[in-house]
Amino acid sequence: MILLPAESVPGTGAVLNPFVIVDDASGFLDFVSEVFGVPETLEARTPAPDGKLIHAQLRLGTVDLMVADRLDGWPARPALLQVWVNDVAATLARGVANGATIVTEATPFYAETTLGRMLDRWDNLWWFWAPAPGRPDPLPAWEGGPDVVFSTLDETLKALAKR
Missing domain, CATH: 3.30.720.120 (Signal recognition particle alu RNA binding heterodimer, srp9/1)
Structure with a gap:
């Protein structure tokens, strides 16, 4: 190893x-x-x-x-940081209260999880994950499900590249 x-x-x-x-x-x-x-x-x-x-x-x-x-x-x-939290929406709200902007609202994700993202004022992109036991997976975008998880990340990273 x-x-x-x-x-x-x-x-x-x-x-x-x-x-x-x-x-x-x-x-x-x-x-x-x-x-x-x-x-x-x-x-x-x-x-x-x-x-x-x-x-x-x-x-x-x-x-x-x-x-x-x-x-x-x-x-x-700056970094891309993934953090497991108890409540994605509450963590995003704390981030906003401290000067961050939401990239992706708390969104149902695969494997019984919730995903949300924020960008802090130092351009660090934070991924938040929380367990959501028992919740079914969303439909994939290619099957008519929402594209918010990819589109919000894509828009944010492209905007950062133009700075």
């Missing part, structure tokens, strides 16, 4: 942990903390002498979301 087994990862880290580079890392940390109700891992906060963060993180479930400020000459590196 190429990957280190999860039980061998030092500390409480996961095998894969996303890292985003944004402008205003402190604001981004506040946003994530508010939307998901998780605190920043304060002992990980590492500011440079100018106050910009070269490392910070929050723990979402078993994964550390790591963040840094974009430094001179660095490009921003």
